Structure formats: C-alpha cells, structure tokens
Amino acid sequence: MTDFPGAPTGPSTGPRLRVLAAMSGGVDSAVAAARAAEAGHEVTGVHLALSANPQSFRTGARGCCTLEDSRDARRAADVIGIPFYVWDLAERFREDVIDDFVSEYAAGRTPNPCLRCNEKIKFAALLDKAIALGFDAVCTGHYARIVELPDGGRELHRAVDMAKDQSYVLGVLDAEQLAHSLFPLGDTTKEEIRIEAERRGLAVAKKPDSHDICFIADGDTQGFLAKHLGTATGDIVDESGAKVGEHDGAYGFTIGQRKGLRIGRPAPDGKPRYVLDISPVNNTVTVGPVEGLDVLGLTAIRPRWCGAVPAGDGRYTAQLRAHGEEVPVSAELLDGELRVRLDRPVRGIAPGQAVVLYDGSRVVGSATIAATERQSVTS
Structure with missing residues (x-):
C-alpha cells in the first residue's frame, strides 16, 4: 500500500x-x-x-x-x-x-x-x-x-x-x-x-462547499418529508401527558428542538420547552424543560468496527453528532449491542444518530443509537 x-x-x-x-x-x-x-x-x-x-x-x-x-x-x-x-x-x-x-x-x-x-x-x-x-x-x-x-x-x-x-x-x-x-x-x-x-x-x-442534505437542495427538510409522508395531525403533550398543542406530522420534529413547536400556552415556570420524545406509534410529540434532554447513557445497535472488535468494558471518548464535541465514556459490547455510559450528561441525543468511539485520534467504530437514558425521560 x-x-x-x-x-x-x-x-x-x-x-x-x-x-x-x-x-x-x-x-x-x-x-x-x-x-x-x-x-x-x-x-x-x-x-x-x-x-x-x-x-x-x-x-x-x-x-x-x-x-x-x-x-x-x-x-x-x-x-x-x-x-x-x-x-x-x-x-x-x-x-x-x-x-x-x-x-x-x-x-x-x-x-x-x-x-x-x-x-x-x-x-x-x-x-x-x-x-x-x-x-x-x-x-x-x-x-x-x-x-x-x-x-x-x-x-x-x-x-x-x-x-x-x-x-x-x-x-x-x-x-x-x-x-x-x-x-x-x-x-x-x-x-x-x-x-x-x-x-x-x-x-x-x-467554489463554495456544499452543505445541508444533498438531496434536499432547498434545505426544507420538513417540506421534503411532508411530500413523502403526507400530513398526520397529532398531539403535542407535556411530561404529564397534558395536551399543549397540535402538529401536522411527528416526523417534522427532532429531539432537542425548541423553535417552531406551535405550543398554545407557556409552561407553568415560564421557561422554554424542548422536544423530549417523538412517538410514531401514537403520533405524539412530548415537550418539556431543557434538563429533560440530559442523556446519561445509551444503547446502540449495528456496530461496525474500523479494526479489531473491542473486548470487555473499555474507556473511550465518543462523538454523538457530526460536529459535536467528544465526551469521555465507558463502553461495552453486550449481545451484539453497544452499551455506553457518559461521564457527564449530553443534551439532545436522538435515536437514529450515530455514536462513534475514539481512542485518542483513532476511530474505534460506530453504531446507531437505538435508545437513550435520561434523568427525567427515558426513550
């Protein structure tokens, strides 16, 4: 080579x-x-x-x-x-x-x-x-x-x-x-x-760099999804399950989203609310305080390794977004799933995103986040 x-x-x-x-x-x-x-x-x-x-x-x-x-x-x-x-x-x-x-x-x-x-x-x-x-x-x-x-x-x-x-x-x-x-x-x-x-x-x-999603040239992800999935009116609820608004399709929201929620009344404490959970089963979007986004651990599926498969519980750093910062973690492969514990909470991590493990500058591997563990909401 x-x-x-x-x-x-x-x-x-x-x-x-x-x-x-x-x-x-x-x-x-x-x-x-x-x-x-x-x-x-x-x-x-x-x-x-x-x-x-x-x-x-x-x-x-x-x-x-x-x-x-x-x-x-x-x-x-x-x-x-x-x-x-x-x-x-x-x-x-x-x-x-x-x-x-x-x-x-x-x-x-x-x-x-x-x-x-x-x-x-x-x-x-x-x-x-x-x-x-x-x-x-x-x-x-x-x-x-x-x-x-x-x-x-x-x-x-x-x-x-x-x-x-x-x-x-x-x-x-x-x-x-x-x-x-x-x-x-x-x-x-x-x-x-x-x-x-x-x-x-x-x-x-x-020549300018391309950005956003290449197959959505106008940057309107919600419009693209609406074209493919249609509209489906559903409820926006708070952590207690009380309805606070409606939406045209749960697909139009992402975990951690703050703007564009179209909530009819402010939260009791007057603080902003964020998307905490998206349930396609009942077409419901759950919102709550920013602290509800704090992720302490996650389970990831379909791991792919850039070299040898790690053995046992190991210490790494993890990147959880394309342009996100690294966070120290403990990770272990159990029954084909990657279990990751974060040394400190990280906000806004959503199922479907990738967790990539690093050992220094070396990429160890990647897996798709299936579930997150939070302080007040578990998804």
Whole structure:
C-alpha cells in the first residue's frame, strides 16, 4: 500500500496503484485526485450521478450532484490529466439513502444520511464495483487520516484540521474497506487545499462547499418529508401527558428542538420547552424543560468496527453528532449491542444518530443509537 494517506503529501515510495477517484465537482475531491496522481498512481476520475433528475445548477452552496457539478468534475479531471467517467448510482442511492432517510424519520428517529451514503454508496457500491474492475483503491476528498501499522494493518484517525474533520461519518468503514481507501487530505487544512487548487489551475478553487442534505437542495427538510409522508395531525403533550398543542406530522420534529413547536400556552415556570420524545406509534410529540434532554447513557445497535472488535468494558471518548464535541465514556459490547455510559450528561441525543468511539485520534467504530437514558425521560 502507498504511504501517503495520513502522511505528508508527496511522491509515493510504495507500489503504483490503480486508483478510482470519486470526484463530486468540489475542490476537496479534485485536489485529492490530483494528489493521488502526483504520488505516481494510475488514477481514473468518476463522478457519481446520484439524482434521478439532476438540476442544471446548484443553489448557492446547497446540495450537490447537479449537472454543473458533473461538468466541474470533468474539467478538473482534464486539468489533472486523468480519464473521467460518470457512473449512474441514482437507483442505489434512492434505495439505500433517501428511502432509509424517510423511513427513519417515519419511525421517530433522526438519521445521518451522509454516514449512510459513505457506508452504502461510496465504500460499498462504488468500492465493490471498483474492485471488480481491477482497481486497488478508492480515493475521496474526506478529511481524515489512514495510518499504516508495522504489521500491515491500517487505522482510521482524525484529520489534522479539526474544523473539517470528517472521521465521524467514516466510522462505519470496516478494516477491509479501509484497506482499499485513500484520504489524501487528512494532513492539510481547508485553506491550504484552496491555495493548492488555485496553484494547480483547478477552476473549483473558490467554489463554495456544499452543505445541508444533498438531496434536499432547498434545505426544507420538513417540506421534503411532508411530500413523502403526507400530513398526520397529532398531539403535542407535556411530561404529564397534558395536551399543549397540535402538529401536522411527528416526523417534522427532532429531539432537542425548541423553535417552531406551535405550543398554545407557556409552561407553568415560564421557561422554554424542548422536544423530549417523538412517538410514531401514537403520533405524539412530548415537550418539556431543557434538563429533560440530559442523556446519561445509551444503547446502540449495528456496530461496525474500523479494526479489531473491542473486548470487555473499555474507556473511550465518543462523538454523538457530526460536529459535536467528544465526551469521555465507558463502553461495552453486550449481545451484539453497544452499551455506553457518559461521564457527564449530553443534551439532545436522538435515536437514529450515530455514536462513534475514539481512542485518542483513532476511530474505534460506530453504531446507531437505538435508545437513550435520561434523568427525567427515558426513550
């Protein structure tokens, strides 16, 4: 394997690899592909067409996968001097990411579609196809580092630029997938990447980053869900079960939400109320004081490990949101479920989100939160 993932950028001293570079049309993936080619690998660029009906242009920095993005990726490949193709994975993306997103919300959970895309599309569907075609690795513009071990194994670590670190959404990768992954940007800051892109003559050097959910280009998640799930009037209740308002669909709420609750009367203590629980069974949203959001422990399912499966009760730090802070925890794998105890309460953690365990900067693994333990409300 090459030595450059997680190491200073430069010519590779390892074997020459056949690399498939996933090129979104943004600056990060373009520079990642350029670095892989400069390191001496045989690189082919590919843009994933994930939308069944792509728009011609993106709206500001929202969304991605437009025809404009495809053209930007092609122009970047031309500048780098590598072959370029467009692969249609729209059907697979709809089934594994969009449909999963909708069904998770319908079940009262809060999913992370970027994490699911990495698991099911970029490092499953894409990687499987790449290996079948004779490629050695898939290269992406994620900010994370892969560290080579003396025994030939690999570890996934946080990026140098913590502000851009994306190891949280890569925690679903297993050891076999890591063995065929390249993340050339992990040792670099975003500002340095833009400067490098301009130096390389890449037109995307100043292109805005995409944000929000890529398949909801206008940012209206509630409107998107209403279109797919329809309206279903239900009650908003307080912790005692007393009705305090109505809603048009429980899917339109997330744990920890404060604004847009449309509660008819203030709380007895006059303090703001937050969404504490979402019950799809009776279409009820429970609200209460902010202290009711304090999570002390959680149970997570479908664990995926970036290396060896941890044995026994261990001490780690955990990240519970894509851009959340780390918290010290104790974690243990029992009967296929991950049981996590937090050293201090963390607010607003919802079923459906991912918990990612770290040992220092190393990613240990990821699991999907199924239930939380709170001080006043158990979900």
